[in-house]
Amino acid sequence: MSTLSEVARRAGVTSATVSNVLRNRGRVGEQTRQRVLEAVEALNYRPHLAARALAEGRAPTIALMVSSIANPFYPEFALAVEREARKSGHFVIICNTNEDPHAGRAYLDQIAGTLSEGVLVMNANLDFDDLHKTQARGAPVVLCMWERPDDPPGLPCIAVDFRLAGQLAAKHLIELGHRRIGAIVGSKPSGIHASRYEGFIDAMREAGLKVPAKNVRYAPDTIQGGYTAARDLLEHDANMTAIFATNDLPALGTMHAAADLGRNVPRDLSVIGITDIQLAQQSRPPLTTVAVPTVEAAELAVTLLRDLIERPTRKHGAHQKAPRMCVTSEPRLIVRGSTQKR
Amino acid sequence: MSTLSEVARRAGVTSATVSNVLRNRGRVGEQTRQRVLEAVEALNYRPHLAARALAEGRAPTIALMVSSIANPFYPEFALAVEREARKSGHFVIICNTNEDPHAGRAYLDQIAGTLSEGVLVMNANLDFDDLHKTQARGAPVVLCMWERPDDPPGLPCIAVDFRLAGQLAAKHLIELGHRRIGAIVGSKPSGIHASRYEGFIDAMREAGLKVPAKNVRYAPDTIQGGYTAARDLLEHDANMTAIFATNDLPALGTMHAAADLGRNVPRDLSVIGITDIQLAQQSRPPLTTVAVPTVEAAELAVTLLRDLIERPTRKHGAHQKAPRMCVTSEPRLIVRGSTQKR
DNA sequence: CTGAAAGCGCTAACAT
DNA sequence: ATGTTAGCGCTTTCAG
Numbered sequence: 001m002s003t004l005s006e007v008a009r010r011a012g013v014t015s016a017t018v019s020n021v022l023r024n025r026g027r028v029g030e031q032t033r034q035r036v037l038e039a040v041e042a043l044n045y046r047p048h049l050a051a052r053a054l055a056e057g058r059a060p061t062i063a064l065m066v067s068s069i070a071n072p073f074y075p076e077f078a079l080a081v082e083r084e085a086r087k088s089g090h091f092v093i094i095c096n097t098n099e100d101p102h103a104g105r106a107y108l109d110q111i112a113g114t115l116s117e118g119v120l121v122m123n124a125n126l127d128f129d130d131l132h133k134t135q136a137r138g139a140p141v142v143l144c145m146w147e148r149p150d151d152p153p154g155l156p157c158i159a160v161d162f163r164l165a166g167q168l169a170a171k172h173l174i175e176l177g178h179r180r181i182g183a184i185v186g187s188k189p190s191g192i193h194a195s196r197y198e199g200f201i202d203a204m205r206e207a208g209l210k211v212p213a214k215n216v217r218y219a220p221d222t223i224q225g226g227y228t229a230a231r232d233l234l235e236h237d238a239n240m241t242a243i244f245a246t247n248d249l250p251a252l253g254t255m256h257a258a259a260d261l262g263r264n265v266p267r268d269l270s271v272i273g274i275t276d277i278q279l280a281q282q283s284r285p286p287l288t289t290v291a292v293p294t295v296e297a298a299e300l301a302v303t304l305l306r307d308l309i310e311r312p313t314r315k316h317g318a319h320q321k322a323p324r325m326c327v328t329s330e331p332r333l334i335v336r337g338s339t340q341k342r
Numbered sequence: 343m344s345t346l347s348e349v350a351r352r353a354g355v356t357s358a359t360v361s362n363v364l365r366n367r368g369r370v371g372e373q374t375r376q377r378v379l380e381a382v383e384a385l386n387y388r389p390h391l392a393a394r395a396l397a398e399g400r401a402p403t404i405a406l407m408v409s410s411i412a413n414p415f416y417p418e419f420a421l422a423v424e425r426e427a428r429k430s431g432h433f434v435i436i437c438n439t440n441e442d443p444h445a446g447r448a449y450l451d452q453i454a455g456t457l458s459e460g461v462l463v464m465n466a467n468l469d470f471d472d473l474h475k476t477q478a479r480g481a482p483v484v485l486c487m488w489e490r491p492d493d494p495p496g497l498p499c500i501a502v503d504f505r506l507a508g509q510l511a512a513k514h515l516i517e518l519g520h521r522r523i524g525a526i527v528g529s530k531p532s533g534i535h536a537s538r539y540e541g542f543i544d545a546m547r548e549a550g551l552k553v554p555a556k557n558v559r560y561a562p563d564t565i566q567g568g569y570t571a572a573r574d575l576l577e578h579d580a581n582m583t584a585i586f587a588t589n590d591l592p593a594l595g596t597m598h599a600a601a602d603l604g605r606n607v608p609r610d611l612s613v614i615g616i617t618d619i620q621l622a623q624q625s626r627p628p629l630t631t632v633a634v635p636t637v638e639a640a641e642l643a644v645t646l647l648r649d650l651i652e653r654p655t656r657k658h659g660a661h662q663k664a665p666r667m668c669v670t671s672e673p674r675l676i677v678r679g680s681t682q683k684r
Numbered sequence: 685c686t687g688a689a690a691g692c693g694c695t696a697a698c699a700t
Numbered sequence: 701a702t703g704t705t706a707g708c709g710c711t712t713t714c715a716g
Contacts, residue, residue, distance in 0.1 A: 279621075346711095
């Protein structure tokens, strides 16, 4: 690793000048400029980002906290985050909390504000206290997918109207003529998917339909979780004609369960999910789902974070404004092959 | 962000002492120690990792270059990398090259050796020249999944015997009684999957079987790619009873194609892949595949990289040893539901 | 056991 | 147009 001053010496100038040509700051004579560039080339010099970060008082990275990158939804999101982050020269550090608040805290303590300028939080099951502390230390935090635009979390966030997503899904099923509809909720009862379920209930009630508790299952947010829940549901009520899942993964599991039970989707059973992950297009039949603006959310999240980094909110001001919230465009129904008229 | 010296001042000591207690270096009196800890707590102090990195001349991160984190295989790998990296206090920066050597170079130029101590390369389609330059600059590079243990790439690497994987897959099909077997190769003809295909050919030849060119397709390494290729294959040879794909994703696509063509898997068509990604267990029927030791490869890769970081090879020594190569344990066949006797 | 001081590689005024 | 000079926050000898 050669350094700035080595380059400077070789070019017969001072390091300030080298810095200037490298960053196109200040005026530099064309010839010196050339000599510097040659020296850079000759020495295979690259600026030391950590040193630069220290000198500038900023960092070229942001952290993305997720519960586990192995959940197929997150990579899609992470990819979008990275794309957007690159625009401002930020690298992204992926932090897998594995749903463990302790691991999450460890990450925040180490990274936030030192290695990374800010942190994006995506369903990582973090302690809000830790998040506030992180903010207080000067590292902006933004929640990437807040599920309730009508109920701000007290932290900057990107909100997606997931209640609406639930409504849309239920309405679709109802319009198709389904009445006995089961629900699989991919979280604990008042967990992250609660508002999706509420939306579902809303639409059902509006149509004069009840959802008895025995038609609802809470399950892990995975294909396997959906599979188990769906089997359970289907075995308890052979007349159920449709199943709504709060996420695509359990919906996919539901299709498998149906297949194993000899029920054809969509003929015997309609299935709908939420999100529209890539896999949703690739199942047989392709999954009908309510698409959520993932990429948009990612871009907004990075943009908001950047903004917070640029214009730090005064931490101890008397008139602390409410944390900013951006709402994405609305979720929309994508009809594919897993639902049909009954 | 409070700093070391602020903490020092508050504790009535000097920053060297604070540094010592924080890192358990040097001897520190118990009482001073306590006072320092209190000050740290009171100020909500966290060490500035970039500053520390600069002072120590090392960095707390490693970079993982992948073509796109959205390919479902990579997140599994990335997760394992991260777990292992954490053990030595390294964070991982994900670099999506998007198969673009130019993007890859840009990443290497910026990150390697400054923000991150070393780089892990996973099928990122990088220029070997760039990789060598990176190394020369002092940032160790390791290739994470080299496909041919018998043909070292001239860079440190983790090798997986993918030729064997191809053989295992073919043998399984042959033992099941299949003779007319199609192949879908998930790369360009002499691309990354070549050795898997060679292994397949080997086993076929050994069994006295030919693979006419018309029974082979080169396709993108995706579900969709496999789907298209399989349809093509099946429509050209209605008597084909099995298809071997060099990767799970195209194998999954093959199953979809079969379904759409009214061919039952495994009754009418056996399908086998390579890798054993999580999705392989979750298809209907579950996919028979040759499992590759992903997690092991990830761990070895990080370990090797760490080693290279610790003990830098002299770059210009006369007796430059051949770059180190670690070979993982062997791939092994996992029989599930997508293959059967014919 | 603790303090003083130098320096990691770079940037950013301020001089010249 | 280029050089000088201070740091950024931390670690690390080396003294005391």
